[in-house]
Amino acid sequence: MTPSHPKVTEEIRETYITDGVVKLPGAVSDDWLPQIAAMAEAELAAPGQWVTDTNPGAQTNRLFTSRYRWKTDPVINRYVFESGVAQMAAALMGSSTARLYFDHLLVKEPRTEAPTPWHQDIPYWPFWGKQICSAWVSVSEVTVAESSLEFVRGSHAWESYFAPELFDGSKKNWTSDFEGEPAPDVAAARDDYDIVGFDVEPGDVIFFSAWILHGSPGNAGDKRRTALSTRWLGDDVTWYPHPGSDPTVTDEDTEVQSGEYPDDDTHFPLIYSALAPT
Numbered sequence: 001m002t003p004s005h006p007k008v009t010e011e012i013r014e015t016y017i018t019d020g021v022v023k024l025p026g027a028v029s030d031d032w033l034p035q036i037a038a039m040a041e042a043e044l045a046a047p048g049q050w051v052t053d054t055n056p057g058a059q060t061n062r063l064f065t066s067r068y069r070w071k072t073d074p075v076i077n078r079y080v081f082e083s084g085v086a087q088m089a090a091a092l093m094g095s096s097t098a099r100l101y102f103d104h105l106l107v108k109e110p111r112t113e114a115p116t117p118w119h120q121d122i123p124y125w126p127f128w129g130k131q132i133c134s135a136w137v138s139v140s141e142v143t144v145a146e147s148s149l150e151f152v153r154g155s156h157a158w159e160s161y162f163a164p165e166l167f168d169g170s171k172k173n174w175t176s177d178f179e180g181e182p183a184p185d186v187a188a189a190r191d192d193y194d195i196v197g198f199d200v201e202p203g204d205v206i207f208f209s210a211w212i213l214h215g216s217p218g219n220a221g222d223k224r225r226t227a228l229s230t231r232w233l234g235d236d237v238t239w240y241p242h243p244g245s246d247p248t249v250t251d252e253d254t255e256v257q258s259g260e261y262p263d264d265d266t267h268f269p270l271i272y273s274a275l276a277p278t
């Protein structure tokens with residue numbers, strides 16, 4: 001059955017397919033945003049298990065990320081199941097289903113110097129397939145200078161698979177096990193790339209392929225930038241654990257075998273199916 005969503009017009013879907021990224025204005029309702037902001041505040045005060053923090057406790061110059069909390073955090077859990085983002089992701093990917101991989105809170109305090117390095121998501125993740133995307137929402141208005149996202153338009157179609165890098169500004173590889181070419185230094189040669197950046201209003205969601213090169217500058221602004229990215233798996237996805245893949249869910253946690261569709265509702269819950277009665 002063809003997936004659809006009222007906000008995913010044919011034009012928007014074509015942009016997603018061609019560019020690898022699209023912004024859906026007002027895709028989630030405003031009432032989610034204060035809840036996400038409060039969740040972030042609580043997480044900063046008492047971080048969960050899967051955290052990167054460049055400057056613990058600081059009010060400025062701090063990049064903080066936390067992942068895979070949908071099972072224990074009630075706000076994230078409700079957002080994943082009820083916000084409608086899963087159905088939009090499915091419609092954009094042309095997938096009849098959307099399973100959640102994980103949620104990723106990304107906070108940049110005011111005057112955070114560290115950019116999010118230019119990277120592809122797919123090499124970090126233990127999955128293979130083209131129907132994999134993220135849905136990134138900011139709780140407040142954010143310009144690119146305040147650390148909204150930038151993309152190399154069309155790079156999802158390059159067939160590249162770049163070595164993952166740490167997100168702490170160190171420029172080090174995320175793992176020593178991964179063999180692969182480093183991501184190009186887009187920041188050093190911006191004119192060589194077709195870069196598109198998105199200023200966002202609250203409730204806008206940026207959907208992007210796991211294969212696209214993307215990053216964000218540091219936060220030059222004087223307010224916190226809080227964003228929540230959720231990661232979505234479509235019909236063509238298979239389990240592909242490999243050296244360097246994110247350890248939040250590993251082969252030891254799931255009975256899914258390499259090369260199989262990740263039909264595991266405990267770890268990758270089915271959030272949307274076009275076949276399910278509405």
Ligand SMILES: O=C(O)CCC(=O)C(=O)O
Pocket residue numbers: 104106116121134136147214215216227229
């Ligand atoms: O929020 C950011 O700065 C980076 C987000 C990102 O890279 C992602 O969601 O994949």
